[in-house]
Amino acid sequence: AQSVTQLDSQVPVFEEAPVELRCNYSSSVSVYLFWYVQYPNQGLQLLLKYLSGSTLVESINGFEAEFNKSQTSFHLRKPSVHISDTAEYFCAVIFPFSGGYNKLIFGAGTRLAVHP
Amino acid sequence: EPEVTQTPSHQVTQMGQEVILRCVPISNHLYFYWYRQILGQKVEFLVSFYNNEISEKSEIFDDQFSVERPDGSNFTLKIRSTKLEDSAMYFCASSEAGTGLDYEQYFGPGTRLTVT
Numbered sequence: 001a002q003s004v005t006q007l008d009s010q011v012p013v014f015e016e017a018p019v020e021l022r023c024n025y026s027s028s029v030s031v032y033l034f035w036y037v038q039y040p041n042q043g044l045q046l047l048l049k050y051l052s053g054s055t056l057v058e059s060i061n062g063f064e065a066e067f068n069k070s071q072t073s074f075h076l077r078k079p080s081v082h083i084s085d086t087a088e089y090f091c092a093v094i095f096p097f098s099g100g101y102n103k104l105i106f107g108a109g110t111r112l113a114v115h116p
Numbered sequence: 117e118p119e120v121t122q123t124p125s126h127q128v129t130q131m132g133q134e135v136i137l138r139c140v141p142i143s144n145h146l147y148f149y150w151y152r153q154i155l156g157q158k159v160e161f162l163v164s165f166y167n168n169e170i171s172e173k174s175e176i177f178d179d180q181f182s183v184e185r186p187d188g189s190n191f192t193l194k195i196r197s198t199k200l201e202d203s204a205m206y207f208c209a210s211s212e213a214g215t216g217l218d219y220e221q222y223f224g225p226g227t228r229l230t231v232t
Binding site for chain 2: 043044049094103107
């Protein structure tokens, strides 16, 4: 069955510390991978995506994620977080060869709380 | 920057009543979606819509739900007879058509539906 797992429901971290938010998915065939961010009282914003090509993808605000096919993972990392990064982060996957051509399957979300 | 808009931001209705949630997708987008997020749970896919017809729907999207693009700009989700368990945040999303571009879904801020 298609599933997306975010292992950590909450991640507290101090400002300027590094952070990694984990995401794993279940599939043996090609997938498309996304990270969305939801700031308080706002909608979901696309942070970064992997469709093909380089396995390391970056966002404009310093986040990066690496696609690891053998471990079926797409972990999100930032070397130094800011207070403004406090938000809910959702990993999402499209399983195009399992009948879900445009259907995003979301993980449960990870709440990143950055403390001063 | 173009964005997806949704109205109302919050809708309160009584059980058994019909509700219509409205969305204005980004103007040059051709794929439209509805997702929902019950409080404390994952974001779940409901339906995708392309070329004036449903292209995919989930098990959640039963006969009580319908979608429509009544004019060139709006995209609506109707729930015919609301149940308590329909209380959730409903997100509209849209994407361009084209190789790779249709995977980038842009989300609106959501409508919080409360059924009493």
